Each structure stands twice: as structure tokens, then as C-alpha cells.
Amino acid sequence: MNSLRVTTAFSRRVKQLVLGLSLIGMAWQVSAQTQVNDAWVRATVAGQQSTGAFMTLQADSDSKLLSVQSPVANTVQIHQSSMKDDVMSMRQVESVALPAGKPVSFDPHGYHVMLIDLTAQVKEGDKVPLTLIVENAKGEKETIQVQAEARALGMADHSKMH
Missing domain, CATH: 2.60.40.1890 (PCu(A)C copper chaperone)
Known part of the structure; x- marks a missing residue:
């Protein structure tokens, strides 16, 4: 059960990180037009x-x-x-x-x-x-x-x- 929670929490963090990096990338593209x-x-x-x-x-x-x-x-x-x-x-x-x-x-x-x-x-x-x-x-x-x-x-x- 703890293993499942750790995996879910890790997966959620990875998704947040990917989303954050993509938002930073989009903001950079807008500023670099x-x-x-x-x-x-x-x-x-x-x-x-x-x-x-x-x-x-x-x-x-x-x-x-x-x-x-x-x-x-x-x-x-x-x-x-x-x-x-x-x-x-x-x-x-x-x-x-x-x-x-x-x-x-x-x-x-x-x-x-x-x-x-x-x-x-x-x-x-x-x-x-x-x-x-x-x-x-x-x-x-x-x-x-x-x-x-x-x-x-x-x-x-x-x-x-x-």
C-alpha cells in the first residue's frame, strides 16, 4: 500500500514538473518572438x-x-x-x-x-x-x-x- 502511494506521489510530481517546464518553455517562446x-x-x-x-x-x-x-x-x-x-x-x-x-x-x-x-x-x-x-x-x-x-x-x- 505504501509503495502504491509513493509511486502515485512520484508520478504526480513528475507530471507537475513536466507541466511547469512546458509553461516556462511557452513563456520563453512568447518573449523571444x-x-x-x-x-x-x-x-x-x-x-x-x-x-x-x-x-x-x-x-x-x-x-x-x-x-x-x-x-x-x-x-x-x-x-x-x-x-x-x-x-x-x-x-x-x-x-x-x-x-x-x-x-x-x-x-x-x-x-x-x-x-x-x-x-x-x-x-x-x-x-x-x-x-x-x-x-x-x-x-x-x-x-x-x-x-x-x-x-x-x-x-x-x-x-x-x-
């Missing part, structure tokens, strides 16, 4: 009203970046810079495709995030919170919290582009 690497924001000078945020995104399945939010700006938009006839221009885009397994670079010369109507100056070394909303092909949304470091950037101010 989209990776954000080298996130940074261009530091500003006093009075500057906008700046850019840059990073590399890589999704494990076909997805798209839908939006970005940050408490440091009243307006946050996803933009794409392009060069035509030696003129750099910038336009807002609704979303950015993130093909499965392929890194997508957000840099000053392509896709980037514009932080507009800043609430305060962004100083070199500051940590700027960003919240990214990514949607996969199944329509499942993922919210990613990022702390982007403010860095100096020796190039023209994005707010001066048209």
Missing part, C-alpha cells in the same frame, strides 16, 4: 523638439512593427528616409515588415523612429524608454519594452528634413 538589438536615441541640444531612435529588429516569424511609444515625446512615428535626385526626404510609414529570421535595421538613412515634440532634452547617456508593438502573421501582438541609450550623432538634425 522579436529581438531588439543596439537600441539607441540621438541626443539633442537644448530647445531641439525632435530626435530619432535607431535599432535592429529580428522576428522569429513574419511580423511587422506597428507602432512605438515613449514618454519622452508627445508624438512618436515610424519614418523612412530615402534619397532621390540628391535630395534626402523622410516620410511616415504605417508599419515595417519584419521577415522571419532577417534583421531589419532602423538607422538614420532608412527606417527609424521619430520622437517629436519632446518633453525634455535628451542628453547623452540618458536611458530612453521605448515600447514597441509588433504583430505576427497570425495577428498576435507583442509588446516589447526597450531602454535605448542616448548617443551623440554627428549628422544633420532630422527635424530639419522635409
Whole structure:
């Protein structure tokens, strides 16, 4: 009789362990859907009203970046810079495709995030919170919290582009 109780208790513990490990595995999969690497924001000078945020995104399945939010700006938009006839221009885009397994670079010369109507100056070394909303092909949304470091950037101010 005791042997049966020990076997049943052991079997119950093994089932609990397997369930716990599978839940941990599922939680890890959810958190690992989209990776954000080298996130940074261009530091500003006093009075500057906008700046850019840059990073590399890589999704494990076909997805798209839908939006970005940050408490440091009243307006946050996803933009794409392009060069035509030696003129750099910038336009807002609704979303950015993130093909499965392929890194997508957000840099000053392509896709980037514009932080507009800043609430305060962004100083070199500051940590700027960003919240990214990514949607996969199944329509499942993922919210990613990022702390982007403010860095100096020796190039023209994005707010001066048209």
C-alpha cells in the first residue's frame, strides 16, 4: 500500500514538473518572438523638439512593427528616409515588415523612429524608454519594452528634413 502511494506521489510530481517546464518553455517562446538589438536615441541640444531612435529588429516569424511609444515625446512615428535626385526626404510609414529570421535595421538613412515634440532634452547617456508593438502573421501582438541609450550623432538634425 505504501509503495502504491509513493509511486502515485512520484508520478504526480513528475507530471507537475513536466507541466511547469512546458509553461516556462511557452513563456520563453512568447518573449523571444522579436529581438531588439543596439537600441539607441540621438541626443539633442537644448530647445531641439525632435530626435530619432535607431535599432535592429529580428522576428522569429513574419511580423511587422506597428507602432512605438515613449514618454519622452508627445508624438512618436515610424519614418523612412530615402534619397532621390540628391535630395534626402523622410516620410511616415504605417508599419515595417519584419521577415522571419532577417534583421531589419532602423538607422538614420532608412527606417527609424521619430520622437517629436519632446518633453525634455535628451542628453547623452540618458536611458530612453521605448515600447514597441509588433504583430505576427497570425495577428498576435507583442509588446516589447526597450531602454535605448542616448548617443551623440554627428549628422544633420532630422527635424530639419522635409
